Amino acid sequence: xxxxxxxxxxxxxxxxxxxxxxxxxxxxxxxxxxxxxxxxxxxxxxxxxxxxxxxxxxxxxxxxxxxxxxxxxxxxxxxxxxxxxxxxxxxxxxxxxxxxxxxxxxxxxxxxxxxxxxxxxxxxxxxxxxxxxxxxxxxxxxxxxxxxxxxxxxxxxxxxxxxxxxxxxxxxxxxxxxxxxxxxxxxxxxxxxxxxxxxxxxxxxxxxxxxxxxxxxxxxxxxxxxxxxxxxxxxxxxxxxxxxxxxxxxxxxxxxxxxxxxxxxxxxxxxxxxxxxxxxxxxxxxxxxxxxxxxxxxxxxxxxxxxxxxxxxxxxxxxxxxxxxxxxxxxxxxxxxxxxxxxxxxxxxxxxxxxxxxxxxxxxxxxxxxxxxxxxxxxxxxxxxxxxxxxxxxxxxxxxxxxxxxxxxxxxxxxxxxxxxxxxxxxxxxxxxxxxxxxxxxxxxxxxxxxxxxxxxxxxxxxxxxxxxxxxxxxxxxxxxxxxxxxxxxxxxxxxxxxxxxxxxxxxxxxxxxxxxxxxxxxxxxxxxxxxxxxxxxxxxxxxxxxxxxxxxxxxxxxxxxxxxxxxxxxxxxxxxxxxxxxxxxxxxxxxxxxxxxxxxxxxxxxxxxxxxxxxxxxxxxxxxxxxxxxxxxxxxxxxxxxxxxxxxxxxxxxxxxxxxxxxxxxxxxxxxxxxxxxxxxxxxxxxxxxxxxxxxxxxxxxxxxxxxxxxxxxxxxxxxxxxxxxxxxxxxxxxxxxxxxxxxxxxxxxxxxxxxxxxxxxxxxxxxxxxx
Amino acid sequence: xxxxxxxxxxxxxxxxxxxxxxxxxxxxxxxxxxxxxxxxxxxxxxxxxxxxxxxxxxxxxxxxxxxxxxxxxxxxxxxxxxxxxxxxxxxxxxxxxxxxxxxxxxxxxxxxxxxxxxxxxxxxxxxxxxxxxxxxxxxxxxxxxxxxxxxxxxxx
Numbered sequence: 001x002x003x004x005x006x007x008x009x010x011x012x013x014x015x016x017x018x019x020x021x022x023x024x025x026x027x028x029x030x031x032x033x034x035x036x037x038x039x040x041x042x043x044x045x046x047x048x049x050x051x052x053x054x055x056x057x058x059x060x061x062x063x064x065x066x067x068x069x070x071x072x073x074x075x076x077x078x079x080x081x082x083x084x085x086x087x088x089x090x091x092x093x094x095x096x097x098x099x100x101x102x103x104x105x106x107x108x109x110x111x112x113x114x115x116x117x118x119x120x121x122x123x124x125x126x127x128x129x130x131x132x133x134x135x136x137x138x139x140x141x142x143x144x145x146x147x148x149x150x151x152x153x154x155x156x157x158x159x160x161x162x163x164x165x166x167x168x169x170x171x172x173x174x175x176x177x178x179x180x181x182x183x184x185x186x187x188x189x190x191x192x193x194x195x196x197x198x199x200x201x202x203x204x205x206x207x208x209x210x211x212x213x214x215x216x217x218x219x220x221x222x223x224x225x226x227x228x229x230x231x232x233x234x235x236x237x238x239x240x241x242x243x244x245x246x247x248x249x250x251x252x253x254x255x256x257x258x259x260x261x262x263x264x265x266x267x268x269x270x271x272x273x274x275x276x277x278x279x280x281x282x283x284x285x286x287x288x289x290x291x292x293x294x295x296x297x298x299x300x301x302x303x304x305x306x307x308x309x310x311x312x313x314x315x316x317x318x319x320x321x322x323x324x325x326x327x328x329x330x331x332x333x334x335x336x337x338x339x340x341x342x343x344x345x346x347x348x349x350x351x352x353x354x355x356x357x358x359x360x361x362x363x364x365x366x367x368x369x370x371x372x373x374x375x376x377x378x379x380x381x382x383x384x385x386x387x388x389x390x391x392x393x394x395x396x397x398x399x400x401x402x403x404x405x406x407x408x409x410x411x412x413x414x415x416x417x418x419x420x421x422x423x424x425x426x427x428x429x430x431x432x433x434x435x436x437x438x439x440x441x442x443x444x445x446x447x448x449x450x451x452x453x454x455x456x457x458x459x460x461x462x463x464x465x466x467x468x469x470x471x472x473x474x475x476x477x478x479x480x481x482x483x484x485x486x487x488x489x490x491x492x493x494x495x496x497x498x499x500x501x502x503x504x505x506x507x508x509x510x511x512x513x514x515x516x517x518x519x520x521x522x523x524x525x526x527x528x529x530x531x532x533x534x535x536x537x538x539x540x541x542x543x544x545x546x547x548x549x550x551x552x553x554x555x556x557x558x559x560x561x562x563x564x565x566x567x568x569x570x571x572x573x574x575x576x577x578x579x580x581x582x583x584x585x586x587x588x589x590x591x592x593x594x595x596x597x598x599x600x601x602x603x604x605x606x607x608x609x610x611x612x613x614x615x616x617x618x619x620x621x622x623x624x625x626x627x628x629x630x631x632x633x634x635x636x637x638x639x640x641x642x643x644x645x646x647x648x649x650x651x652x653x654x655x656x657x658x659x660x661x662x663x664x665x666x667x668x669x670x671x672x673x674x675x676x677x678x679x680x681x682x683x684x685x686x687x688x689x690x691x692x693x694x695x696x697x698x699x700x701x702x703x704x705x706x707x708x709x710x711x712x713x714x715x716x717x718x719x720x721x722x723x724x725x726x727x728x729x730x731x732x733x734x735x736x737x738x739x740x741x742x743x744x745x746x747x748x749x750x751x752x753x754x755x756x757x758x759x760x761x762x763x764x765x766x767x768x769x770x771x772x773x
Numbered sequence: 774x775x776x777x778x779x780x781x782x783x784x785x786x787x788x789x790x791x792x793x794x795x796x797x798x799x800x801x802x803x804x805x806x807x808x809x810x811x812x813x814x815x816x817x818x819x820x821x822x823x824x825x826x827x828x829x830x831x832x833x834x835x836x837x838x839x840x841x842x843x844x845x846x847x848x849x850x851x852x853x854x855x856x857x858x859x860x861x862x863x864x865x866x867x868x869x870x871x872x873x874x875x876x877x878x879x880x881x882x883x884x885x886x887x888x889x890x891x892x893x894x895x896x897x898x899x900x901x902x903x904x905x906x907x908x909x910x911x912x913x914x915x916x917x918x919x920x921x922x923x924x925x926x927x928x929x
Contacts, residue, residue, distance in 0.1 A: 081871030081908045212864070219872035220860040222807020222847030226873055229806040237801065262790060291801040292810075293793045365811050365819055365873040365907045414809070414873025415907050447812045665867050669913070673870055676909025699816040699905060708898040710911040 046587040048128035051119060053112030053389065057132040059140035060185065061114060062092060069164065069178030071098040076108040076115035077125045078386050080364075080413035080420070081673070082731045083666035084125050085214040088133050090205040091662060095137025095198055098177070099164045100205060105214040110388030110408035120386045121421050121531060122584065123629035123729025126662055130727050135195050142190045147183035148175050200723040207723075209665035215412065226414040227384030230371035232440035236265055237292040238432050239299045239444055242284040242453050245308040245692035246527055247275045253285050257301035263294025267302070268435045270428060276492045277528050279394055279422040282453060286432055292444050308692055314526040316359065316459065316689040323461035326521035327354065327480040332496065335507050335579035338515030343476035349468040351554050355543035356756040359687035360457035360532050361694075361702060366414020367450035368425035374438030378405045383426040384413035391423040395430040417677070418531035422455050422489075451702050452694040455530025456687055458483040462543030466513075472555025473565065476515040481506050483539060488525030495522035497536060503582040505540035505628055505736060510573050510595050511566045518579075527689065533674070534732040537628045538681060541736030542743075542757065545624035549744040550753065559744065560606050560623055570596025584629055590726050591630050597657050597719070598627055601634035604655035604717050609636035615749070618642065622745025624737035629729030631658040632719075635675070635737040637711075639745040645763035647683065647746070649711040654737075657719035658728035668716040671734040675714050678738025680705045683761045709761065776840050780805065781849030791837035795829075796820045798836045799846060807847040807876045811905065818904030819873065821880040822846045828884040830903075847876035850883060855925065859883050862921035870908035878904050882918050891922060 048055045064072045073089040089105045092098075108115045117128065141161045148166035149156040152173060160167050164177045177184075205211050218224040243249065255267035265288050272283025287298035344350065370383035372395070379399055385391045385408070392408045399406070413420055425443055432441040445453075460483035466474040481502060487494035497520050499507075507518055532538070552562035572592040575583040583591060602625045606612075611621060618641050625634035634655045640648045654671050661667055684703045688695045696702040743754045752763070778785050780803060787802045794813075799805040799822070808831060811819030815833040822831050823845040850856035859882050869875045878901070885892055885900035892900070897915050906914070 079871075081869075083870070213867070213869070215872060216864045216867075216869055219869045219875050220847075220863045220879060221851060222805075222876045224872050225806070226809075228810060229800075231804060231806070291789075291793070291797055293790075293797040293801075296813075363907060365817070365871070365905065366809070367811075412873075413871060415871045417907070444810070447814075447817075669867060669870055669910070672912055673909035676911060677907070698814055699812050700814065704905055704907060705909070705911075706903075706905060707901040707911045707914070710909070712894070712912075714912050 046585060046590070048117050050585055051117040053115070053117040055128070055132045056114065056116035057135040058189065059136045059143065060189070062133070062136045063096065063140045065177050065181035065184070067178050067181060069102055069176050071096070071103045071164070071177065072106055073103055074106050074108050076118050077129070078118070078120045078388065078410050078413055079107070079215065080120070080386065080416040082125070082670060083213065083663060084120070086211060087126060087663040087666055088129060089214060090211045091130060091133040092137040094203055094205040095134045096141050097162045097164060100211045102164065107410050109410065110392040112389040118388045119390065121418060123732045127630060127727050127729055130662060134197050138195050138197050139190045140184070142195065143184040143187040144177055144180050146187040147180045151175070151183065206662050207660070207664065209663060224412055226366050227382065227411045228366055228369040228414065228444065230382040230411065230442055232371065232373060235371065235440040235442055236288040236290065236436065237295045237444060238286045238288045238441050239292070239295045239446065240270065240284050240286045240428060240449070241299050241302055241304055242282040242449070243272065243306055244452065245306070245311050246277065247309040247311050249307045249309060250284065250304065251307050252305040254303035255285070257303070258287055258298040261289070261294055261298040261301055263289045263291055264298040265289055266436065267298070268432060270431055276488065276490055278490050279390065279424050279427070281424050281428045281431060286428070288432065288436065288441060295444070296446065311526050311692040314689050314692040319459065319526070320356065320461065323459070323482045323523060324354065326482040326523050327461050327463035329521070331480055331519040331521035333517060333519050334499070334502055335516060335518040340476040340478050340515040340517035343515040344465055344467050344478060347467070348475065349554065350465070351468065351551055352463070352465040353547055353550060353755055355462045355539070355546060357460040357539040357542060358685070358757065359459045359527070360681060360685045361451050361454040361687050361696070362417040362419035362532055363450065363702060363704060364415030364417055364419055367445040367447055368420065369442065369444050370426040370429040371440060371442040372426070372429035372433040373440035374433050378407070379430055379433070380407045380409065381426050381430060382409045382411055383423060383429070384411050384416070384420055385423045385426060386413065386416050386421040387423060391426045394423055394427050398427050398430055399434055417533045418535070419454060422530055447699070448697045451696050451698060455489060455528045457532030457535070457538065458486070458529050460536070460539035462539055464543060464547040466547070466551055468551065468555055472557055474513045474551060477511070477513045478517050479506060479544070480519045480521060481540065482521045482523050483536065484523060484525030484529050486529045486531060489529050495524050496520045499582050501536045503580055503584070504536040505544070505626055506536070508575055508578050508580045508593060508627065509544060510578065510593050510598065512568045513566070533677060534628060534735040537626065537732070537736040538739070541624065541626040542739045545626065545737060545740035546743055546755065549622070549740070549747065558612070560602065560611055563623070563625065564599060564602060567595050567599055570594070570599060586630060593627060597632045598625060600719060601625060601632045601655040601657050604719060605634035605636045605653050608655065608715060608717050609638065609653040611636060618749055620745045620747070620749030622741045622743065622748055624740035624744060626733070626736040628733045628736055631656065631728030631730065631733040633733045633737050635741040637738070637741040637745045639742060639749055641746060641749045641763070647761045647763065649679070651713045651715065652711045653715045653717065654734060655717045655719060656734065657721065658730050658733070659721050659725040660723045660727050661718055661721065662727070664718055667718060667730050670730050671716045672714045674732070674734030675738055676705050676710055678735045679710070679742065681735070682739035682742045682757055682759060683709070684758050686758050776836050778840065778844060779842065780844045781846060782852065787836070789836050791835060793836050794832050795822070795834045795836050795839055796831035799831060805846050805848055809873055809876060811874065817874070818877040818881060821877040821904070823880060823884060826887065828881050847880060850879060855886060856883055858924050859886065859917070859921045862917040862924065866913045866917040866920060868910050868913040868917050870910055874904065874906045878906065878914055882914070882921070885918065886922060886925065890925060892918060
């Protein structure tokens, strides 16, 4: 990081690298250096303000009202299934006193200067934009009231705006919002201090789950438009043959047979960008055709010769041995209290274990796809992207244009889970349109392309060691986490997790243990590494929550009581006291780690699941609890393991505390979905590499959970909260407790300790996998 | 080659190589983009439509195999009460998250309810096992199918 510490969520890092590259090309670009970790003499900046674009809360940017009384709310954050188009719009509508059936949602194009931060990852949309969108709605309501008062020539204190009308109390006169729209726009913007927000007791939509989805009716009718669905006149369809090995180069290709396929129009080489990959296209050969099928057939007919380069020898089995060796040696210390090494040497009841998480592919149901056209020196892109502004920056850079000449329309995202934060596919569309003199081109990734050219969730090997005292409680805790860093995707040679990565559930564990030592070995990345829903929390949560279960059993204690004892009494911990200087980019004062809330979700989930009840043979309950993205989640999974190792999950109880709940039904949906995705991670997902190539290709060899395997019942218990509490994340925090809760349940049911994901269904292998205890 | 199709009650003529999967004819030639690509191998169910009332995976069905047979896509599902009831149940239960797979899910569910108006959980597992949802909406899909079945029977 050139001696500088990483910024919030890696976003600044990504953008800086890209902009830095552009600057080398002669463009003078300056990125505001802020972020969550203050440099010497710099005041720290937290939350949305730390991101490029920051916060915009101007009502004229987000609200427009038509004379026919339709209220248009612009949502600037991409929709990928989290329901944000509904949830942010209902926040505006509530403070605005708009009638939800008259609200229409429009999607903002990429423009952070106008809309504020649009980078939709890190479970941040509601955390960062709940209050600003309340201000947007409230300010717009004040302007409508002001317009009515001016028209009636009465003091504004005599009018009230509610239910999409303004009422003059004295005379009973009324005007609709539509009647006032034009005049309201000319009202002065209220001073920030004058903007009066509702008392939460007056909320009509916030916290109610009463609002229909902005997109539901279109989805069930097949009208919703995703990235794959863009259609433009004269559009060509493209598929791309990319290097199978990261960094591989095209030596030679023969397009003759491809061009002979009916419908194929052109074959175009896309230059490979030098490593690191960043979010540039991987390069390769594109086949452009009048329909997708012809493009696919044309690609099959290409004759391609590649030079695999240095990664052609990469083998994930051998890499596992490197990881295993790395966690068995001292490494960079990132948190140290007491003297864990001395306590471990001193002896006592010593427990050690290693946990393995493989590479994961996102496999969103909509694979990457994007459309571009260039008209009159201006490029328009339609793409399902989580990072609209980064997409715009990328296209601007690739085409050598200026930012105002590039428009990125954000379609619906057919799932994303972190993959679509990295818009290499949109860059391909832009380059291909340029190669076709601006003709519209839609690039379609096949499922094979998606599985083989993902930005993978990092493989990880976690080693934990503990010594138990006479009371069975740990005296010492050593944790080493070896995983490639996502930074390597942007910075050649970056090794080992950085503090935004070990800050995800490894360093910020509030257990009362006198001697704690956390270490990060340097291991290289030989593939594109990206973010997968909840990211490094997956591996850390799996290891730590499995290990606690192991310690409890070693101590002869109930795992629930043991974990509660280790957490200790309710208190608010400053994350800096845990050596966590990152805290997900949030203020340590506003967002301390509240052990009372962590305890409460454990107590709630176990209560609802009737923890401790007698279980039939082959049944077991497993518990895990994690804190991530400023939210607290505990899961109790009930498992039934058949004689042949078949796993069935009759029921899951999840207790969740994200602070205030803006759209409770969508929070429940996110928790249900995170549970099922977490079960795929636990039971199914694994990407392996051989000779530098991904060995999986489609849902046959990269299976994901299907209906019959899914839990028959997922019960989500939302913890009561208050709007005085700052909101936590929702999209990701439900995932980390799932794999350990399942494996702990299987241990309870069978006595088999599973330390290697995925565990498969049915279970296979020897009774105790991974290292011995 | 020209093929005559009947899609959502309307006759259409398309130019396509006979081995072209129906999926790409619907999406690229006819602009019916509600039917989705997910795998290209008949593994995920995102592309399910009805051909003569039967659920069919269009990504592995050559257009030549369906010439002249009545095809219903998600865009035409609201033409009968069963289809509308399923759509309404999907909305009432808040099934969709990203929504990309839901056209295929709905088409599979409608086909299930047409042949089995009182499906058990096992029936649902069996009928829906071919439809992947990466967002994890399975519990709500199950609930929505039961709800639709109840409404079609006239009970709440």
